[in-house]
Amino acid sequence: MEIDASDLNRSLPLRDQIYQKVRSMIVSGQMKPGEAINEMAIAQSLGVSRTPVREAVKRISDEGLVNVFAQTGTFVARISIRDIEEAYVIRNALEMESARRAAEKLTQAQAEVLEDNIAAHKTAIARGRYSDAIHLDDVFHRTIAEVNGFHMLWRAVDISKAQMDRGRYLAIPKPGYGEQTIQQHQAILKALQRHDGEAAATAMREHLNTSLRNTLEVAAVNNAFG
Incomplete structure (x- = not known):
């Protein structure tokens, strides 16, 4: 298993950096559902001991992205409908409230940041x-949370939405899906600029509903469900 070690900062905790690398590979589909997680191979590829790799994999396991079977091994979890729906419920509740509150506080400078994000x-x-595109999508949502100063809110969303993100990587190449996201982000931004909290929350809910439908549809077509 080859993992790029060029950006590892060995003066910082390795387990956190390895966690981000392996988690990103699972979420993006570089590591496929059912694929074995070889901790020794990861450690050798990164030039580190097995301890920080084991700690990173344990953290990823706690998020439900890998399954650990005694006497058998550790494997990338298949995408679960239940996990996707649970992630949606958490994300919908947090981000609707985030948008509702941000509408009261959005400044012109913050609106321009969101406009630039949509253009990119x-x-x-x-x-x-x-x-x-998926990174910029995340930045859009995180920026809205940060309008409120809610850094922990975004962290909670980021952890819970990993299963939905796995479906997003499958869905976004499909014609029209990316453009649909852009249109919905524009609707959210317009409501924020009007300082209309209820309209912003409604636009956010419609956006997340669409994301859920697309994720379930594409994951089913790709037989990615467990």
Whole structure:
């Protein structure tokens, strides 16, 4: 297993950096459902001991992204409908309230940051840079949370939405899905700019509902469910 070790900062905790790397590979589909997680191979690829790898994999296991079977091994979990629906419930509740509150506080400078994000997102979709598009999507949502100063809220969303993200990587190349996201982000931003909290929350709910439908549809077609 080859994992890029060039950006590891060995003066910082390795387990946190390895966690981010392995988690990203699972969420993005670089590690497939059912694929074995070889801790020794990961450690050798990164040039580290097995201890921080084991700690990172334990953390990922706690998030339900891998399954550990005694005497058998550790494997990337298949995508679970129940986990996706649970992630949606958590994300919907937190992000609707985040949008509702942000509408009261949004400044012109913050609106321009969101406008720039949407423009960059459009470019990424047009050029087929889907990983960049998903990153920009996350930045859009995180920025709304940060309008409120709610950094822990985004952390909670980020942990819970991992299962939905796995479906997003399958869904976004499909024609029209990326463009639909752009249109919905624009609707959210317009409501925020009007300082209309209820409209912003409603636009956010419609956006997340669409994301859930697309995720379930594409994961089913790709037989990614466990």
